[in-house]
Amino acid sequence: MIPIKTASEIEKMRAACRLASRILDEISALLAPGVTTREIDQVAGKLMEDAGCRSAFLGYKKFPGQICISLNDEVVHGIGGSRRIQYGDIVKLDIGVILDGFVGDTAATVPVGIVHEDVQRLLEVAENALYLGIEKARDGRRLGEVCAAIQDEVENNGFSVVREFVGHGVGRRLHEEPQIPNYRTPGVNAKLRAGMTLAIEPMVNLGKAAVRLLQDDWTVVTADHSPSAHFEHTILVTKGEPEILTWREKTSSKLKAR
Numbered sequence: 001m002i003p004i005k006t007a008s009e010i011e012k013m014r015a016a017c018r019l020a021s022r023i024l025d026e027i028s029a030l031l032a033p034g035v036t037t038r039e040i041d042q043v044a045g046k047l048m049e050d051a052g053c054r055s056a057f058l059g060y061k062k063f064p065g066q067i068c069i070s071l072n073d074e075v076v077h078g079i080g081g082s083r084r085i086q087y088g089d090i091v092k093l094d095i096g097v098i099l100d101g102f103v104g105d106t107a108a109t110v111p112v113g114i115v116h117e118d119v120q121r122l123l124e125v126a127e128n129a130l131y132l133g134i135e136k137a138r139d140g141r142r143l144g145e146v147c148a149a150i151q152d153e154v155e156n157n158g159f160s161v162v163r164e165f166v167g168h169g170v171g172r173r174l175h176e177e178p179q180i181p182n183y184r185t186p187g188v189n190a191k192l193r194a195g196m197t198l199a200i201e202p203m204v205n206l207g208k209a210a211v212r213l214l215q216d217d218w219t220v221v222t223a224d225h226s227p228s229a230h231f232e233h234t235i236l237v238t239k240g241e242p243e244i245l246t247w248r249e250k251t252s253s254k255l256k257a258r
Contacts, residue, residue: 002169002177004195010236012102013171013197016053017234017245020104023047024095025248027067028110033087037069040093041080048097056096056103056174063218068094068107075203075211075220075228076165087113090123092230096174105170105199106246107232118206119227122159126204126229129153129182133200134235137192137242143178144189150202151183160209161202162228165220170199170234192237197245201232 005013027044045066048055055066063077070078070092071085078092085091094107109123129150136145154161167180178190182202205211207226214221222228236243 002190002193002196003171004193005171005197005236006195009102009171010195010197012100013104013234013236014245016097016099016102016104017106018104019051019053019099020095020097020106020234021246021248023051023097024093024106024108024246027093027095028108031085031091031110031112033085033112035085037071037078037080037083037085039080040069040085041066044095051097051099053097053099056098056105057094060174067096068092070094070219070228070230072227073222073225075162075205075222076230077218077220079216079218085112088115090115090119090227090229092228094230094232101172103170103172103174104246105174105232105234106248107201107230108248109229109231121157122204122206122227122229125154125157125159126202127231129202129204130200130231130233133182133202134233134242134244137198137200137235137237139192139194139237139239141192142189143180143192144184146200147181147188148184150200154182154202154204160205160207162205162211163209164211165203167199167201167232169197171197194237194239196237197234198237199232199234201230203228203230
């Protein structure tokens with residue numbers, strides 16, 4: 001069953017999600033040529049410690065990082081290390097925090113300097129697909145409408161949707177029901193209800209959809225080494241417009257936070 005949050009639980013979700021968004025903004029500003037991904041991960045961990053929260057990822061199924069940091073053809077679940085960020089890279093930052101027993105989960109893909117126009121278009125389409133999916137997440141609508149809106153935006157623009165990894169419900173646990181594919185999926189069509197909190201997260205490839213797992217057993221890359229983009233918001237289904245709990249002032253969106 002898909003959990004329905006109480007008013008007090010929703011307030012705790014708002015606080016956790018605001019914190020995740022703030023940390024994402026702060027580490028995004030640190031991305032620059034020459035900085036290592038380990039340094040970014042360490043700063044994220046210090047920001048969490050100072051804010052009185054902890055990483056939702058560190059130790060999850062033995063994941064070794066504070067955040068997921070993935071570059072270029074890395075799709076998701078990259079681990080901070082000695083790799084240095086280069087001018088023209090695109091960096092996926094996936095942030096999960098636990099505050100007062102609830103999870104805030106958000107992600108964005110950040111270009112470092114000027115990127116190729118095809119890559120810039122990839123980022124724009126992936127982010128727009130996220131907001132089109134969010135727009136469908138309304139009380140009484142079907143989950144399948146969210147999935148379809150994302151897939152249509154991506155594929156109509158000539159890009160591909162990763163199949164192996166999906167969005168999810170989120171709350172007291174990092175992964176709750178339901179699973180939220182970014183494409184039409186038979187049997188995924190639950191009716192959405194006010195009080196549901198969902199992490200919607202398109203993963204979009206410039207090339208083909210196929211991915212593979214690296215030897216670290218975490219980092220996922222595109223099989224054809226094409227660039228990949230990832231955007232994520234945690235949202236609250238309401239009786240009206242969906243509320244973006246991980247709203248960021250620097251994020252362009254057609255929807256406004258409440």
